[in-house]
Amino acid sequence: MVVSGFSGAGKGTLMKLLLEKYGNYSLSISATTRNPRQGERDGIEYFFKTPEEFRKMIQEDAFIEYARYVDNYYGTPKDYVDRQLEAGKDVILEIEMQGALKVKEKMPETLLIFVTPPTAEELRRRLTSRGTESEEIVAARMAQAKEESRFMDCYDYILINERDREKECMEKLHRLIESAHQETARNLDFINDIKKQLNDI
Ligand code: 5GP
Numbered sequence: 001m002v003v004s005g006f007s008g009a010g011k012g013t014l015m016k017l018l019l020e021k022y023g024n025y026s027l028s029i030s031a032t033t034r035n036p037r038q039g040e041r042d043g044i045e046y047f048f049k050t051p052e053e054f055r056k057m058i059q060e061d062a063f064i065e066y067a068r069y070v071d072n073y074y075g076t077p078k079d080y081v082d083r084q085l086e087a088g089k090d091v092i093l094e095i096e097m098q099g100a101l102k103v104k105e106k107m108p109e110t111l112l113i114f115v116t117p118p119t120a121e122e123l124r125r126r127l128t129s130r131g132t133e134s135e136e137i138v139a140a141r142m143a144q145a146k147e148e149s150r151f152m153d154c155y156d157y158i159l160i161n162e163r164d165r166e167k168e169c170m171e172k173l174h175r176l177i178e179s180a181h182q183e184t185a186r187n188l189d190f191i192n193d194i195k196k197q198l199n200d201i
Contacts, residue, residue: 005115026089034072
């Protein structure tokens with residue numbers, strides 16, 4: 001499944017809570033050309049790459065998808081995702097919209113979830129209070145959010161992340177994923193059942 005949302009929507013915290021509580025999830029680690037923020041470690045939050053290294057990965061067809069976001073490139077390495085899927089994990093890609101739509105196109109069974117704060121003002125507040133971004137970057141990210149809001153209706157679910165209610169939001173996300181699984185399982189059971197009936201008639 002893919003989780004997107006405006007930068008500052010609180011996806012990072014949600015993912016952390018989800019992974020801490022439930023064992024069946026695996027969060028894909030992306031490659032990026034942006035500089036690490038304070039506390040970010042190579043190979044944990046991201047694989048930090050130079051533009052040349054990133055270009056080489058594109059040439060080697062090492063990405064499921066990649067996209068330019070604000071001034072940097074971000075991409076999902078195939079390797080890691082394939083290995084986690086083989087291990088039976090529910091793999092989550094926390095990626096922006098262009099990438100999300102590419103993944104859905106390639107793999108239509110992907111569940112697309114969009115996380116947003118309740119208001120635009122709350123989004124600006126969160127971006128500013130992070131304290132790690134310059135004013136220009138905050139402005140660029142607000143402009144990006146405006147652009148992205150045009151495509152929110154391509155998502156299967158919109159998940160509103162209220163201030164100080166992250167745990168509730170995480171449980172809601174978990175339930176969404178669980179019920180999507182059940183839907184698929186029910187559909188598969190139904191399909192197998194009706195095939196059998198048609199065979200037996
Ligand atoms: P940040 O710089 O705040 O960590 O991430 C900026 C945006 O890039 C976020 O919306 C994040 O979800 C997105 N992103 C992170 N990794 C990937 C990726 O592999 N592919 C794409 N398309 N977007 C990504």
